[in-house]
Structures are given as C-alpha cells and as structure tokens.
Amino acid sequence: MRYGLFIMNCAGDGVRVTNSQNICIGQYGCGVNIAGSGKHGIYILGDETKHVHVESSMIMDSGDRGNIEIAAGDDIWIGGSNANQRNNIEFQSNGVGVLVHGQNTNAYIINN
Amino acid sequence: MQIAKTKNVVVEGINSFNNNYDGIYILGSQNVAIMDQDSFTQQNHMKGLTIHTSKDITINNLHIEPENQQGGVSVFQSENVTLADCTVLENSGIACFISDSKDVALIRGNYGENEGDGLLLIHPAISRLWEVICDTAYLS
Secondary structure, eight states: OOOSEEEESOSSOSEEEESOEEEEESBTTBOEEEEOOSSOSEEEEOTTOEEEEEOSOEEESOOTTOSEEEOSOEEEEEEOSSGGGOOEEOOOSSSOSEEEOOTTOOEEEEOO | OEEESOEEEEEOSOEEESOSSOSEEEESOEEEEEEEEEEEEESOSSOSEEEESOEEEEEEEEEEOSOOTTOSEEEESOEEEEEESOEEOSOSSOSEEEESOEEEEEESEEOOSOSSOSEEEEOOTTOOSOOOOEEEOOOO
C-alpha cells in the first residue's frame, strides 16, 4: 500500500513546473503518486527552471504526452543514487516514459 | 470567509459553500491555522481556498471539494505555507496553483479528479523576489 500525496485522474498535467526553482517532488524516500493524468504525469518547462528533484515517486497511466517530459531547465534530477530515491515510472502504450529535450536542458535520469 | 490583514487566527469547523467568491480567502495575514476534520469548502463560484501575500499559514484536514468553479487552492506571493492531509477533489480548474511563493509544502493528501492540472507551480520571470520550494509527500 502506498501512502503520501496522491494526484490522480486530473484532466491536465499531474504536476507542471514552470520557471520555478528548488522543487522537491518526493523526498526522503516518501514519494508522490501521480496516475491517470490527462496530459503529462510531470511536465517541467521554462528556461528559469532549475534544481528540480523527482524521487521516490510513482508516475503511471498518463495521457498521450507521456509520464515525464523535461522541456527545459537546469539541474533536473529524476531518481538518484540512493535506492530509496528510485521512481517507479510505468511503461505505457501512449507517449513515452521519460522525454528530455531542449537545447540547454541539463537533466540527470538515474536509477529508476 | 475572508481573513484579511490580521495575525494569530485559528479556525476550526467551517463549511463554506456556494459563495460568489472564494470559499476561504486569506489575504495579507500571518500565523493563520485552519484545522478540523469536518471542515469543507465546496461549490464556491471561484476558488475553494486562496492564500495571498500571507505568511506562516497552516491548513490541516480541510476538504476542498467538490465543484469549486475556478479550482481548488491558489497560493500567491506567500511564505511558509503548509497544506497537510487535505483533499482537493472534483473541482473545475487546477487542483493547486502555487505562484511566487517560498517554502510551500504539500504533505500527504489527495488531489484527484480535477478538471485542470493537479499541481501547477509557476515562478514568473517578471518577479524574482520569491522562490518556490514544494516539499511533497512525506509518508506517515
């Protein structure tokens, strides 16, 4: 059984981070459960975005935009070096699990 | 209900519904706590809860559901805001919108079945005074 913060079946993105700094989505082994989003599970964008950490979370069954899309930002971490920082990003038939793009995007996808 | 330009307020047991504006509006205030397992803000014509230019705000066990017409929660230009064990369900618009704020924590809770995004964080480039820190989801 999972506990914590649930963001389920919202019509837009589960979590959208735009031009924001120092965002922790899940921390200390305690994750966020995001499922059934109409668009992205997590959408990170904006050139001013930096220091975003997604860890210990479950992202699944997102819409056709995919589970996680990183379109811009600096120092974006998905997962981490410790076992309890690992995310559970469920494969789906629509979209992709994790999509990273953007000319100046600086992202680390580790140990998911 | 509106809490405006004041400090040291505790609210327990409120059901704010079918208002023309927000269910609960906290403006320019400091050290405000809303706590009670039976508190609701529902079917309001604007947001369920808005926190604007305020500091040290704690919201516990508030049920922001259903059918607030412009979304569940908005936090603007505020600092040290915690929402713990809240449910934000079945609202029109975004479940929780956080902009130009610092030290905002969402701890546990259910933000589901809303018609917009679940959680939207925006830090407009036009204002660099604030940073958003959103520590989410501690297991209990």
